[in-house]
Amino acid sequence: MQAELCIGVAACRDGFDIAALAPDGRAMSSHFPAGVLGLAGLRLFLAAYGNSARLAVAGIGAPGLALALENASGAETFIVSPPPSAASAEALARYARRAH
Numbered sequence: 001m002q003a004e005l006c007i008g009v010a011a012c013r014d015g016f017d018i019a020a021l022a023p024d025g026r027a028m029s030s031h032f033p034a035g036v037l038g039l040a041g042l043r044l045f046l047a048a049y050g051n052s053a054r055l056a057v058a059g060i061g062a063p064g065l066a067l068a069l070e071n072a073s074g075a076e077t078f079i080v081s082p083p084p085s086a087a088s089a090e091a092l093a094r095y096a097r098r099a100h
Contacts (some may be wrong), residue, residue, distance in 0.1 A: 002054035007032060008092025011041070011059035018041055019089035021097055037064075043072045056080045058087050071086035074088070 009015040015034040021027050032038035032045075046053060050072040057066040058080045070077035078099050080092060 005049050005054070006093050007046070007053055007055050007075075008058075008089040008095040008096060009055060009057045009065065010087055010089040010092060011061055011065050013060060015066070016065075017089040018042065019046075019093040021090075021093045025092065027093070032075065039068070043069065044051050046072065046075060047070065051076070054078075054096045054099070056092040058082055058092055 004023065006021045008019045012025045013034065015030070015038050016032045018032065019027060029038060030045075032041045046055075053075040055066070055069060055075050055077040057069065057077060062079050062081075066077045066079045071077065078096060080095055082091065082095075
């Protein structure tokens with residue numbers, strides 16, 4: 001499956017850094033605050049893409065966050081444990097693009 005959008009989510013203490021890559025290589029990044037409000041915003045963002053998105057999630061609480069996002073959006077989701085130097089949201093989005 002070629003995902004319409006590949007998204008990296010780096011969970012940190014103050015929220016969720018996200019990066020999204022379109023199939024043509026265009027990228028965008030954003031930040032959602034920690035807590036219920038940030039998680040709701042992230043879910044709404046992902047709801048627009050549903051199972052045409054592919055996610056890579058790393059950081060604080062990554063397993064629980066990945067399950068919550070996958071259940072809410074239906075997107076194919078990977079839990080990644082990169083070294084700290086490679087844990088950026090953009091690096092995770094690129095991982096999601098390459099993962100099979």
